[in-house]
Amino acid sequence: xxxxxxxxxxxxxxxxxxxxxxxxxxxxxxxxxxxxxxxxxxxxxxxxxxxxxxxxxxxxxxxxxxxxxxxxxxxxxxxxxxxxxxxxxxxxxxxxxxxxxxxxxxxxxxxxxxxxxxxxxxxxxxxxxxxxxxxxxxxxxxxxxxxxxxxxxxxxxxxxxxxxxxxxxxxxxxxxxxxxxxxxxxxxxxxxxxxxxxxxxxxxxxxxxxxxxxxxxxxxxxxxxxxxxxxxxxxxxxxxxxxxxxxxxxxxxxxxxxxxxxxxxxxxxxxxxxxxxxxxxx
Numbered sequence: 001x002x003x004x005x006x007x008x009x010x011x012x013x014x015x016x017x018x019x020x021x022x023x024x025x026x027x028x029x030x031x032x033x034x035x036x037x038x039x040x041x042x043x044x045x046x047x048x049x050x051x052x053x054x055x056x057x058x059x060x061x062x063x064x065x066x067x068x069x070x071x072x073x074x075x076x077x078x079x080x081x082x083x084x085x086x087x088x089x090x091x092x093x094x095x096x097x098x099x100x101x102x103x104x105x106x107x108x109x110x111x112x113x114x115x116x117x118x119x120x121x122x123x124x125x126x127x128x129x130x131x132x133x134x135x136x137x138x139x140x141x142x143x144x145x146x147x148x149x150x151x152x153x154x155x156x157x158x159x160x161x162x163x164x165x166x167x168x169x170x171x172x173x174x175x176x177x178x179x180x181x182x183x184x185x186x187x188x189x190x191x192x193x194x195x196x197x198x199x200x201x202x203x204x205x206x207x208x209x210x211x212x213x214x215x216x217x218x219x220x221x222x223x224x225x226x227x228x229x230x231x232x233x234x235x236x237x238x239x240x241x242x243x244x245x246x247x248x249x250x251x252x253x254x255x256x257x258x259x260x261x262x263x264x265x266x267x268x269x270x271x272x273x274x275x276x277x278x279x280x281x282x
Contacts, residue, residue, distance in 0.1 A: 026053030027280035033242075034204070034212040036061040036219040038191070041091070044122070045213065048272040059204045059212075061222035063194040064092055067166065067187040073100055076161055076186050080110055083184075084158045087117040087136075087146060087172065093163045094118075094126035096188040108132050114161075119146050120267055141266040142247055143171045156180030166190035167218070169247075191218045193225055201226055211240040211261070211275060215268070217251035224255050232257060240278065244271050 033054045035045050041064070046056045067073065076083075077100055088094050098108060108130040116134050118124040120141030124134040138145030159182045162173060166187045173183045214220045224232045233256050241259050243249040245266035249259045261278050263270035 026051075027276040029053030031055065031211065031275075031279055032057060032207065032209040033275065034059050034209045035215075036213060036223055037215050038062045038064050040064060045215070045268045045272065048268060049275070052272060052276050054275075057204050057209060059196075059201065059223075060194055061219050061226060062191040062216075065190050065192055067190055070100065070103075072186040073097075073163055073188055074104055076163070076184060077101055077104055077106065077110075080114065080161075082159060083114060083161045085117065085160045085181075086111060086114045087119075087160060087162045088123050088127070089119045089143065089146070089162070089164050089168065089172075091122050091126045092165070093188045094123055094130075097163055098126075098130050117146055117149060119143070122267065142245060143169055147172060147175055158182070160184065161186070163188035165218075191222075193222050196226060198227075205235065209239055210279070211242050212236065213242045213244070213271060213275070214248050214252060215244045215271065217248055220248060220251045220255060220257070224257075229255070240275075242271060242275055242278075244268075 028049060031054045033049055034057045035042055035049070036059055037045060039058065039060045042058055042060065046058065049056050073096070077097070086097075088097070097111075101108065101110060111127075111132050115136065116127065116132065117136035117138075118127060118134045119138065121137070124137055127134050136146070136149040138149040140148070155176060157180065160173075160176055162183060162185045164185065164187070167190070173185050176183050214223070227235050236257060240261055241252065241257055242261040242263075243252060243259050244263050246262070249262050252259050261274050263274040265273070
């Protein structure tokens with residue numbers, strides 16, 4: 001499906017009047033866009049889209065909750081001197097690490113002896129706000145990019161700490177172990193399906209939006225659970241489906257949902273830019 005196109009505005013100038021054209025509209029002016037991120041995470045994307053002129057509707061399909069137990073993470077943080085690397089795959093993970101360090105009477109400086117990898121700029125910024133420098137930032141903001149950022153380092157015997165969501169891809173731990181590293185994966189948070197009544201979902205999708213965004217495989221899976229596997233494709237008919245990157249796009253296609261827009265840079269800014277490019281008058 002192609003993004004709807006609008007005709008360019010036409011202006012007539014009098015020969016005797018100075019040329020004064022109105023400011024052109026923002027690329028998303030008049031567009032209604034649904035975002036499915038967790039409520040506490042939605043601000044960045046919402047602000048970028050509204051700054052481009054969009055009307056934003058929040059339909060949170062995931063809810064961030066603490067792990068079933070804090071002990072595995074707390075135990076790992078008490079043993080930071082046993083690790084060489086810390087890999088963070090989300091802003092949620094960073095925030096949780098910093099919070100649990102504080103609970104345990106430690107401060108962010110405890111992380112400075114580690115080589116720290118962040119999956120993308122937002123995750124790196126969360127570290128930077130606490131005064132912690134990130135050493136590894138991939139060119140592509142996916143797990144494969146984080147592995148590529150490690151390059152050809154000899155990882156035999158090196159110890160990695162990976163705090164992450166309860167449900168996540170196992171690619172990074174598996175590849176690291178294949179390269180001889182010792183990997184400790186701990187649950188820092190979990191994403192669950194929020195309780196939303198079907199009539200509330202219908203209300204948020206009325207009138208029909210121009211686009212709906214998915215920023216992770218979890219947002220896609222949970223959307224389908226909310227509306228029903230048999231109805232998802234029907235509900236999204238005529239709506240541009242915007243994905244943050246190839247992993248999320250693959251999940252959407254597995255769910256039988258056609259992807260209209262995929263961000264070139266796998267970030268909130270990249271997703272907003274992709275939407276603007278799609279709807280900008282050509």
